Amino acid sequence: MRIEIKDLHFTYPSGVQALRGISLTIESGEQVAIIGQNGAGKTTLARHLNGLLQPTSGEVRIGYWDTRRYSTAKLAARVGYVFQNPDEQLFSRDVHMEVAFGPKNLGYPKERVEALVSEALEMTDLLQKRETNPYDLSPTWRKMVAIASVIAMDTPIVIFDEPTTGQDAATIERIANVIRVLRERGKTILTITHDMDFCAENFERVIVMSQGQVLLDGKANDVLGQEEILATTYVEPPQLTRLGKRLGFKETVRNEEEFLTALQKRWRI
Amino acid sequence: MAIVNLHNVTYKYPLTETPALQNVNLRVKEGEFVAIIGRNGAGKSTLCYTLAGFVPHFFKGELTGSVEVAGMDASKSHLHEWVLNVGLVFQNPFNQISGAKYTVFEEIAFGLENIGVPRDEMKVRVEEAMRLTGISDLADRSPYSLSGGQQQRVALTSILVMQPKVLVLDEPTSQLDPIGAREVFGVIRTMAEQGMTVVLAEHKVEWIARFADRVVALHEGKIILDGTPREVLTSDLLLDKGFGISRYTSAARKARELGLWRQEQLPVTLEEAAEGFALTPNASPKRRCESK
Numbered sequence: 001m002r003i004e005i006k007d008l009h010f011t012y013p014s015g016v017q018a019l020r021g022i023s024l025t026i027e028s029g030e031q032v033a034i035i036g037q038n039g040a041g042k043t044t045l046a047r048h049l050n051g052l053l054q055p056t057s058g059e060v061r062i063g064y065w066d067t068r069r070y071s072t073a074k075l076a077a078r079v080g081y082v083f084q085n086p087d088e089q090l091f092s093r094d095v096h097m098e099v100a101f102g103p104k105n106l107g108y109p110k111e112r113v114e115a116l117v118s119e120a121l122e123m124t125d126l127l128q129k130r131e132t133n134p135y136d137l138s139p140t141w142r143k144m145v146a147i148a149s150v151i152a153m154d155t156p157i158v159i160f161d162e163p164t165t166g167q168d169a170a171t172i173e174r175i176a177n178v179i180r181v182l183r184e185r186g187k188t189i190l191t192i193t194h195d196m197d198f199c200a201e202n203f204e205r206v207i208v209m210s211q212g213q214v215l216l217d218g219k220a221n222d223v224l225g226q227e228e229i230l231a232t233t234y235v236e237p238p239q240l241t242r243l244g245k246r247l248g249f250k251e252t253v254r255n256e257e258e259f260l261t262a263l264q265k266r267w268r269i
Numbered sequence: 270m271a272i273v274n275l276h277n278v279t280y281k282y283p284l285t286e287t288p289a290l291q292n293v294n295l296r297v298k299e300g301e302f303v304a305i306i307g308r309n310g311a312g313k314s315t316l317c318y319t320l321a322g323f324v325p326h327f328f329k330g331e332l333t334g335s336v337e338v339a340g341m342d343a344s345k346s347h348l349h350e351w352v353l354n355v356g357l358v359f360q361n362p363f364n365q366i367s368g369a370k371y372t373v374f375e376e377i378a379f380g381l382e383n384i385g386v387p388r389d390e391m392k393v394r395v396e397e398a399m400r401l402t403g404i405s406d407l408a409d410r411s412p413y414s415l416s417g418g419q420q421q422r423v424a425l426t427s428i429l430v431m432q433p434k435v436l437v438l439d440e441p442t443s444q445l446d447p448i449g450a451r452e453v454f455g456v457i458r459t460m461a462e463q464g465m466t467v468v469l470a471e472h473k474v475e476w477i478a479r480f481a482d483r484v485v486a487l488h489e490g491k492i493i494l495d496g497t498p499r500e501v502l503t504s505d506l507l508l509d510k511g512f513g514i515s516r517y518t519s520a521a522r523k524a525r526e527l528g529l530w531r532q533e534q535l536p537v538t539l540e541e542a543a544e545g546f547a548l549t550p551n552a553s554p555k556r557r558c559e560s561k
């Protein structure tokens with residue numbers, strides 16, 4: 001499902017101008033990473049997509065629905081949002097109930113709810129913890145519960161707000177796998193992240209935000225190679241991209257495979 | 270002289286069966302910057318809580334062995350004594366805001382106010398700390414209406430401003446933008462050079478390699494490695510146990526198999542990687558030509 005944002009402005013009641021004219025189109029089935037400095041407006045933007053916030057001016061369309069004309073309950077069937085802080089999202093007594101809440105609430109038949117819940121728990125490695133109270137889990141596991149409860153809703157659009165925060169390498173790989181599975185199913189995915197290696201290794205399109213505006217938007221290799229511009233929004237290219245630059249590679253590399261290929265080319269072997 | 274001395278520490282949370290820490294021995298010298306790495310659930314936070322007195326004073330449970338930090342002894346000292354000497358930045362910044370203050374400035378000044386630091390000195394210290402963590406422009410904002418990364422910076426600043434003898438940081442950069450994270454490591458490094466003792470749990474191995482003096486790897490509650498960043502971060506054991514390593518180290522491992530990494534040592538920093546990869550590999554075109 002397509003997302004269209006036109007000249008979006010948003011000012012919090014306190015007077016902070018968090019978004020200052022964002023225009024973007026994300027096509028159905030695209031996977032996009034959003035990066036940029038703390039306070040750039042990434043979370044504020046995400047909250048507009050499921051109607052948690054309404055534009056001060058401009059518009060947001062979710063598959064031709066103008067978010068101003070549809071309730072958050074209606075939008076929930078189209079956009080799943082994994083909160084940056086899982087504690088704002090979780091409220092149930094146990095993991096299973098938490099993950100089942102969304103699909104139940106969308107009115108899916110019982111069998112479909114159970115199938116979606118089991119699958120979501122399996123993808124997030126939570127099967128053993130289905131009876132645990134989310135508040136007895138560590139913050140990293142709570143984030144996994146937040147992810148499971150959103151993917152169980154099977155919405156055409158899924159937004160992840162910093163899914164890899166504080167996670168170890170194996171869990172990051174698990175989250176990357178969740179994203180791969182959703183991609184194969186044709187979901188539209190937006191992922192906000194500060195982890196540049198994760199960004200480079202999992203997304204083809206990258207949007208860079210700075211002070212409420214879009215600074216860069218394009219193919220991952222083109223965007224992640226622009227070291228000076230990225231630095232203005234406190235972003236550094238991924239590790240291997242920086243290394244490739246140091247070694248004088250002509251093309252921008254963003255993962256191990258590209259790096260090793262460029263290295264071999266350099267020594268012509 | 271060790272300012273932190275854990276001897277045979279084993280700790281079990283109430284109502285649990287497996288100990289979260291098992292036979293941990295750790296000595297940290299004054300002014301040393303030690304990074305703790307480990308997978309989720311390895312015991313990093315529990316170790317941080319132990320150093321900061323929260324284990325056993327807040328979490329209760331069963332602690333054996335001895336814990337001495339900054340001249341205090343866990344079996345004798347109380348938590349209120351502990352917090353005067355040891356600062357803890359919690360893993361979850363969303364829980365650290367005191368709830369008592371209206372502005373970010375007041376929030377950061379809260380601890381100093383509690384210990385009766387005079388108004389003038391307080392102002393200077395708070396402003397300096399806010400400058401170091403890049404939040405000067407947030408001074409008059411409400412601590413509740415901040416972005417995730419801004420909240421984490423506030424939480425960190427409110428501990429730094431106390432200038433504790435021992436600073437314990439549990440993943441303090443998890444929500445920070447990439448350059449912000451590197452800068453915070455730099456600030457912590459500077460504090461260690463000025464004599465503060467720092468223990469930091471983190472996943473960002475690139476910055477650990479560049480800024481820490483020493484790395485301790487925790488696995489299932491036990492210390493499995495303890496050494497310089499290079500020794501620990503290039504160890505095969507880390508790979509076996511599924512720890513995250515830097516892209517530099519893993520690319521060099523692969524390159525070594527292809528004959529494209531010649532050095533004995535694997536790199537842990539960008540500089541080392543750039544140096545090593547710039548060397549002509551064994552199977553260089555030049556040598557191949559000569560042998561024809």
Ligand SMILES: Nc1ncnc2c1ncn2[C@@H]1O[C@H](COP(=O)(O)OP(=O)(O)OP(=O)(O)O)[C@@H](O)[C@H]1O
Pocket residue numbers: 012013014016017018036037038039040041042043044045084413414415416417418419444446
């Ligand atoms: N509830 C709120 N009330 C007032 N201002 C807010 C609120 N939430 C966020 N802001 C402000 O809006 C701006 C954008 O915040 P936002 O949370 O969207 O940033 P972000 O890009 O997600 O940052 P981070 O990477 O730190 O999560 C910041 O200046 C922030 O302080």
Ligand SMILES: Nc1ncnc2c1ncn2[C@@H]1O[C@H](COP(=O)(O)OP(=O)(O)O)[C@@H](O)[C@H]1O
Pocket residue numbers: 138282283285289307308309310311312313314315316328
């Ligand atoms: N408050 C608690 N009560 C019971 N068990 C806990 C508590 N906090 C952590 N644990 C358990 O202790 C072990 C170590 O956890 P933790 O110190 O949080 O690891 P890390 O910080 O490395 O992810 C885990 O098995 C975890 O489930």
Ligand SMILES: [Mg+2]
Pocket residue numbers: 042043044084161416417418
């Ligand atoms: Mg955010």
Ligand SMILES: [Mg+2]
Pocket residue numbers: 313314315360439
């Ligand atoms: Mg932890």
